[in-house]
Amino acid sequence: MTDAPRITPRTLKGFRDFLPEKMIPRERIIETAKRIFRSYGFAPIDTPALELIEILKGKGSEETDKQLYEFADKGGRQVGMRFDLTVPLARFTAQHFAEIGAPFKRYHIATVWRGENTQRGRFREFMQCDFDTIGTRSLASDIETAVVIHDLLRTIGFERFTIRLNHRGVLAGMLEKVGLAEKSTEVLRALDKLAKIGPQKVTEEIVAAAGATAEQAQAVLELAGIQGTTDEIVRQLRTVLQGNPHGLESADQLAALAAATQAAGVPSERLVLDVSIARGLDYYTGAVFETLLDDLPGIGSVCSGGRYDNLAEMYTKQELPGVGASLGLDRLLEAMTELGMIDEVATPCEIFLPYFDADRLHDYLRLATRLRAAGMRVELYPEPKKLGHQLKYADRKGFRVAVIVGGDEWSAGVCQVKDLASGDSETISLDAASRGLEKRLAALVTRTPEA
């Protein structure tokens, strides 16, 4: 086999390897998200990467249909790789409803595939991180969604971010009021571009795409332009929506949502009403959420979602309203890198234990076991190479501390604890009873808090 021609090792276009430097912060964020989800009662589920094509086709957009990885399996079944976690959730909920009941709160963190155009910097394989509450129309679940988003961002390490909140019902109410209810898709699609192309162009698009009059378009833009504090916005909404019960009720819900999230501990400056948020998908019918980073608003929303009326109507007559959101993992990691929030290291360990007295392997093993039993992460170098070589390795990988024990130290019952960042070194007793080494290491490795 050694003489066989070699194959160039390469990844498929649009696909990525994750090296430890990138994977360590990814895993940390995913674990933080899971911890938060669980603390609110969201339970994990998983579904297959492959679904029957009839489950996937026509359930997303025309674009997702086109991007589908689709093929016939060995049994001749036409199958596809999931392109999101919402369609699998709908199929799952319909299929297992008798067992899971309602309300059903789940999180699902899993890979999805889309044959996107890679020229737009998109990847064809990425991870989605969704949480939803299915089977209830209660505002309490909308509130909780906002509270979870806040808790996620805070726990991941952000201080400066804003959850932008709107309610589809205020837009729908206005469209009903001015007689554009039948054209809501076209209007919402145009409105979604407000930040990008400005009110003039949006008005033109509403007129062109929805066949609206200038007055109708004007009324929509007026609504979307409402700004101010929560109280001010709600007051103005009540004025412009006068006479439309749907719109007025939705404005009340916005007010209730804002008040309750504050009661639950979300500072008012982190949850603001933004009547201009439409969120492209037709799918949403109630509250909609976006989350912008104050220091990097340009990267777009890092956590978005909303309320929908009927999750699984394709698969069941059981009506399943719900609310949920999705954490944008790639975007979040990109932002954290840009904001210097990620310390790129290639090891999950803090403590490096060089192995350089070849005869003392058992002692090194015992010491590593002792430190791990004290809750520490310790890598023992596998070969008794020169100390300089080993410390270079430790440095390159990003260890914080080296515990150096050579022949003399073993004899004297001490070790050198070397801070690899500062280069400072100190002699510490190896006496297990005193736990002096454990205490010193604990102090050194907890300089920055773990997520």
Place this chain on the structure above:
Amino acid sequence: MTDAPRITPRTLKGFRDFLPEKMIPRERIIETAKRIFRSYGFAPIDTPALELIEILKGKGSEETDKQLYEFADKGGRQVGMRFDLTVPLARFTAQHFAEIGAPFKRYHIATVWRGENTQRGRFREFMQCDFDTIGTRSLASDIETAVVIHDLLRTIGFERFTIRLNHRGVLAGMLEKVGLAEKSTEVLRALDKLAKIGPQKVTEEIVAAAGATAEQAQAVLELAGIQGTTDEIVRQLRTVLQGNPHGLESADQLAALAAATQAAGVPSERLVLDVSIARGLDYYTGAVFETLLDDLPGIGSVCSGGRYDNLAEMYTKQELPGVGASLGLDRLLEAMTELGMIDEVATPCEIFLPYFDADRLHDYLRLATRLRAAGMRVELYPEPKKLGHQLKYADRKGFRVAVIVGGDEWSAGVCQVKDLASGDSETISLDAASRGLEKRLAALVTRTPEA
């Protein structure tokens, strides 16, 4: 859309949905495994689900080639879904060697796909959980592999298990000694069936498949039949391998491995030498490991691995020896279920907070936030339904404790803490300063330790 014909929600044959009851213990084991891997310096990586077909084909067995999910992507490239994590590791290591260097310690926990025959109870999608140390021949890494296996099983919750250890070199040495070195594949394949078909049939198969004489087969069987304590086995190996340096050196390595794992804290009864273990794959060249559960030996090895000489020769001229093992997640979960080690619940939360005074939503939200801030997992029911209905939900999901606060309790500043298993209830003050509620709940929910 409501009027469109409905699609029957179903999963593809051989594929599984994981409901919370199954997913919660899966996630717990995976997280335990990650914690252990990290504490030894193994770093996470990930690779794409899809690889170019030239990377995958011919790298596993004939069987995996046949089972490959293979198709042409939209760009006309022939691609396949990964069938294991070893081939992607080889490709990854060859491709990124300049960045990652050696030694390289990685874990990779990810889904793989094989179009297996489902009649054998196999699934076509399953998760693999591998860890490897690449780029060193040091025995220290073999030792560490055994120590990690021990630590994994212990931390997952097993007390009664045995890591069975062998060295390919003792078998190879014997084959060299009796002149069967060229037929090692056939001999190993036959020997692998020893436990299943017995020594007589194995002898016959060695004679038939390897063209061996009865005497040659006899010598192999004699070696594989050696039993006893570590010392006894090593002594007998030294006798039967007399004159073959390769075999003798391997016997010495076995002795050194056993001694060092004990020094590292693995009790001697949990690591036993078993000369009969061949582990089918040609791939292994040094130490090989299997892990059997003492109470369920019949399910087979739950963690297996070994040392190999050259991981990535298909992709690079860089010689990459390594050692690693793979935790059998499905098998382990099956065993834990059978042994009653898994408490099947449908919620990751311990504490249930009924919402039944409709006017007090803000108070319920505040209370939930307060308890979460104290590190607790609390689900607030989303609708102010009858208490009995809500408690039935809590019971069905498997919550441990309900914190019941109705109108009277809110006025009196107290709550009822109800143990949902025993039905016992007690009145506790809601006073935040005293932290009486937090203390009582902490005592109730930590009855069983978290993994």
